[in-house]
Amino acid sequence: MALDVVLGLQWGDEGKGKIVDVLAGRYPAVARFQGGPNAGHSLHFEGKSFVLRSIPSGIFRKDAINIVGNGVVLDPITFKQECENIEKTGVPVRDRIVIAKKAHLILPTHRLLDAANEAAMGKGKIGSTLKGIGPTYTDKVSRNGLRVGDILAGNFLERYASLKNKHVRQLQQMDFKCNPDAEEAAFMEAVGYLKQFRLVDCEYFVNQELKTKSILAEGAQGSMLDIDYGSYPFVTSSSTACAGACIGLGVAPSKIGHVYGIFKAYCTRVGSGPFPTELFDGTGDRLREIGHEFGAVTGRPRRTGWLDLVALKYAVMLSGVTDLIMMKSDCLDSFETIKVCTSYKVDGQETDQVPFDTYAHIEPVYTEFKGWNTDLTWCRKESELPEEFRNYIGFMENYLGVPIRIISLGPDRDATIMR
Ligand code: IMO
Ligand code: MG
Numbered sequence: 001m002a003l004d005v006v007l008g009l010q011w012g013d014e015g016k017g018k019i020v021d022v023l024a025g026r027y028p029a030v031a032r033f034q035g036g037p038n039a040g041h042s043l044h045f046e047g048k049s050f051v052l053r054s055i056p057s058g059i060f061r062k063d064a065i066n067i068v069g070n071g072v073v074l075d076p077i078t079f080k081q082e083c084e085n086i087e088k089t090g091v092p093v094r095d096r097i098v099i100a101k102k103a104h105l106i107l108p109t110h111r112l113l114d115a116a117n118e119a120a121m122g123k124g125k126i127g128s129t130l131k132g133i134g135p136t137y138t139d140k141v142s143r144n145g146l147r148v149g150d151i152l153a154g155n156f157l158e159r160y161a162s163l164k165n166k167h168v169r170q171l172q173q174m175d176f177k178c179n180p181d182a183e184e185a186a187f188m189e190a191v192g193y194l195k196q197f198r199l200v201d202c203e204y205f206v207n208q209e210l211k212t213k214s215i216l217a218e219g220a221q222g223s224m225l226d227i228d229y230g231s232y233p234f235v236t237s238s239s240t241a242c243a244g245a246c247i248g249l250g251v252a253p254s255k256i257g258h259v260y261g262i263f264k265a266y267c268t269r270v271g272s273g274p275f276p277t278e279l280f281d282g283t284g285d286r287l288r289e290i291g292h293e294f295g296a297v298t299g300r301p302r303r304t305g306w307l308d309l310v311a312l313k314y315a316v317m318l319s320g321v322t323d324l325i326m327m328k329s330d331c332l333d334s335f336e337t338i339k340v341c342t343s344y345k346v347d348g349q350e351t352d353q354v355p356f357d358t359y360a361h362i363e364p365v366y367t368e369f370k371g372w373n374t375d376l377t378w379c380r381k382e383s384e385l386p387e388e389f390r391n392y393i394g395f396m397e398n399y400l401g402v403p404i405r406i407i408s409l410g411p412d413r414d415a416t417i418m419r
Contacts, residue, residue, distance in 0.1 A: 001212065002210075002214050002215075002255060002257025003206075003214070003245060004215070004259070005217040005260065006019060006216060006262065007219040007222075007241065007242060008220075008221060008240070008263075009262060009316065009321070010224055010267055010269075010311070010312070010315070011225055011268065013264075013270070014263055015262060015264065015327035015408060016041055017041030018042065018043060018327075019325055020218045021058075021061075022406075024060075024061045025061060027214055027216040028215075029058070029064060029065040029067060029214075029215040029216070030061075030066050031056060031066075031067035031069050031215055031218065032054065032069055032072050032217075032218050032248075033247075033248025034072060034220060034244045035072065035073070035240070036106060036131060036132075036133055037079075037106070037131045038131045039054070039221065040052075040053060040297035041057050042296050044411040044412050044413070045060070045412065050085075053079075054068060054079050055093070055097065058216070058218075059093065059097070060091060064096065065209070067098050068097065068098070069217075069248045070249070071103070071238065071239075073105075073132075073133060074105060074106060074148060077186050077190045080189075080190040098197065098198040099197050099198070099199050100201075100202030101147060103202075104136055104146065105147065105150070105151075106132040106133075106136045107132070107160070107164060108182070108187050109171070110135040111132035111135075111183075112171055114128055114130050114131065114132045115130050117174075120174060124272075125272060126234055129271075129298055130298075134236075134237045136237075137237035144163060144166070145163075146160065148199055151191050151195060156191075164180065202249060203251075206250060206251055210255060217248075219240055223240055223315035223318055224311055226239060226244075226318070228241075229314075231273045231358050232358060234273025241319045242259050259319050259320055260323045260324075262325045262327060263325070264291075265327065266305065266307050267306065268291070268302040269305075274358055274359075276311070276362040276363075277341045279304055279305045288301060291304070291331040306338075306341055307341065308340075309400065310344055311354055312400060314353070323403065324400065324404040326404050326407050330410055333371075336370075337371060340369070340396070341366055346362055347361060369391070369395070370388050374389075376389065385407075405418065406419065407419070
């Protein structure tokens with residue numbers, strides 16, 4: 001069977017939570033493969049709302065196994081809070097989640113280092129979610145990290161103390177005022193809580209499951225935040241493209257099936273970094289208001305702009321997207337004219353490629369569409385969609401060379417058209 005992958009193709013916040021929840025009904029297992037509690041995947045159903053951070057979005061589906069893969073960085077404190085919140089609603093989370101022993105642990109001091117690094121960068125800061133993501137992946141790559149499986153070892157406390165002390169020395173060198181002990185008790189308690197879960201050798205577990213079932217891999221963040229291919233250095237610290245699913249779960253590339261690429265009908269970005277189609281005017285404010293574009297994790301207002309097809313085509317290429325999923329088209333219902341960026345002018349030269357230079361001046365070149373001026377949220381069938389809207393998506397499919405298979409017209413599970 002196949003590993004199908006769901007990915008955000010922009011700068012995160014594309015609506016991955018809703019789509020994984022919708023698709024999860026078809027998959028007996030859902031796996032997160034990278035990122036950590038920097039993610040905020042929102043789910044709305046039966047009048048209830050949840051924001052998932054480290055738990056895969058299949059958690060509310062009966063009988064689905066939810067795998068936290070080895071590419072994930074796990075903060076035991078946030079994870080425990082998240083689980084307890086869901087357990088309150090009667091969901092047996094401990095039966096539905098398995099965790100990779102090779103996933104790295106986020107320590108309280110990783111979060112402090114994240115804050116210290118950002119403070120030291122001043123105006124040039126990344127705009128990190130301050131969840132300790134960068135410092136934890138740094139320790140992983142520099143071979144200093146602690147992994148989930150280490151909590152079972154007799155010398156865990158010693159190894160924790162040794163890593164913590166290293167962090168404390170770094171924080172002192174940076175002259176960052178903080179209390180490195182503040183969250184230690186909560187961390188140790190949460191580590192105890194983690195021991196109640198099935199901790200597995202993810203690569204064996206996932207490959208065994210794949211013999212009889214298809215698995216849905218749930219990406220976090222988006223392609224333009226990828227450590228290699230995003231707008232470096234304004235990126236996250238993991239591989240957010242499709243290849244990251246292979247590394248983050250221990251699955252061979254030949255096992256990849258569908259690659260679902262999710263994008264919003266406009267663009268948003270939180271944190272710093274280039275955003276060619278960003279709007280600084282009333283239209284940008286209107287998009288933010290209609291789309292409720294405020295961070296699910298940090299509450300920060302998101303930067304908004306028109307859809308960027310140059311960046312989207314780049315993301316489609318990087319991950320070999322087979323099926324596109326368009327979110328929040330209904331947010332454009334009241335616009336007279338809708339713009340999409342179809343090329344860039346970089347230092348006066350027109351191009352349809354994303355340039356290397358993050359700091360280059362990029363001027364977007366737009367194609368304009370007549371708005372449909374119809375409330376799309378009531379549409380449930382393709383035939384109910386207005387002609388202007390169908391022209392608009394036809395243009396995009398043509399430009400991107402991939403069919404748009406799902407159109408989402410509202411946050412609820414039901415507001416979805418499958419094509
Ligand atoms: P989901 O999964 C949007 C952004 C941060 C910052 C940069 C680095 O909900 O789409 P980090 O904390 O990872 O070191 O921050 O990446 N960022 C996200 N933006 N959605 C996310 O996740 C994000 N996770 C990280 O704002 O600019
Ligand atoms: Mg988010």
